[in-house]
Amino acid sequence: MIFSTSDTSLLATSSFRPSQQKINNSFHKKYYICENHKTMHQEALLKEIRRKIGEKSLNDEIANILNISYDAAHRRTSMKAKFSFEEALELAKYYQISLDQFLGTENQLVVKRTQPVKTTEDLLNYFENSLKILNVFQNITNSKVFYSAKDIPFFYTISDSMLSRFKFYVWMNLLNQDKFLSPFHEFTMEYHSVKNEMLKDLYDKQNVTEIWNDTTIMSALRQISFYYEMGLLKKNDVDLILEDLKKLLEGLEIKTLEKTNFQIYVNDLVILNNSILFKNEEQCSFFVPFSMFGYMMTNDKITCEDSLSYFEHQIKNSRSLNESGNRERKIFFNKMYDQIDRLKQNLS
Secondary structure, three states, X not given: OOOOOOOEEEEEEOOOOOOOOEEEOOOOOEEEEOOOOOOOOHHHHHHHHHHHHOOOOHXXXXXXXXXXXXHHHHHHHOOOOOOOHHHHHHHHHHHOOOHHHHOOOOOEEEEEEOOOOXXXXXXXXXXXXXXXHHHHHHOOOOOEEEXXXXXXXHHHHOOOOHHHHHHHHHHHHHHOXXXXXXXXXXXXXXXXXXXXXXXXXXXXXXXXXXXXXXOOOHHHHHHHHHHHHOOOOOHHHHHHHHHHHHHXXXXXXXXXXXXXXEEEEEOOOOOOOOOEEEEOOOOEEEEEEOOOOOEEEEOOHHHHHHHHHHHHHHHHOOEEOOOOOHHHHHHHHHHHHHHHHHHHHHOO
């Protein structure tokens, strides 16, 4: 989730292994440069900027964005002077241009990573950045979201509910080393905000395709069991959390019947990984997780097209809960309801 477009950019090979050389740009972000990366093609970057600005003056645009004189901008646009690495990044960020196309090889990517989440404020900022991403795609028609749901998508567990409070408690216990394994009933950190609710509502309005299997809810059930067995979660809280989880699933079951912009596919053949693809006719963003709330993000068109092809291939080998009929849908959701009831009985 996400996922955020903020933070740290990486210029690296497809294995995402950065070198140790660091360059700070004007936004105080650190950039990592692959040791054997080739010189960026300044002419290609300028050509792409010209395409973006239309009839506007290229020199004026460059001067304003980089805060340099008109003459200094002219020297760069006439190729008498080179953009610094930081300048190229700043221009690419301003015009939303992927630098991958200038690297000279398909096996190198410019990717960004999310800010580490260690505090409540970090997590709320993570959700706020996710809201900004969805807003970008919300404002353009034909936007689509594809979600490989290894776990319940976090968009569903950030509201003002007992389940959301518990998930926030789990996240902070796992991410925050300073306060580990405190009892749930003592958890008083802020876990809900207006922007969280806006994010939840905005995701609900997207054209969303999620791929699930019957293990998608397992991590939530295991977390409930773990904290209960550790004596950190009371039985009455367990019952309330499980009731919220069941209501969440019931709501999704209804959505598969009533909403045309929401699709759930079930795939028992592949291991899901919580990757997310946002795309429309103008742009795309692909997020690959490397930790609980740590994502690598790229706008590279080829990578997005490859990920879309993979999502579509998974869908071809999946069962649609929207189109497969009542029996298939009931079987899937009843399996998850049974898992909830079974855990409730085991913990009684």
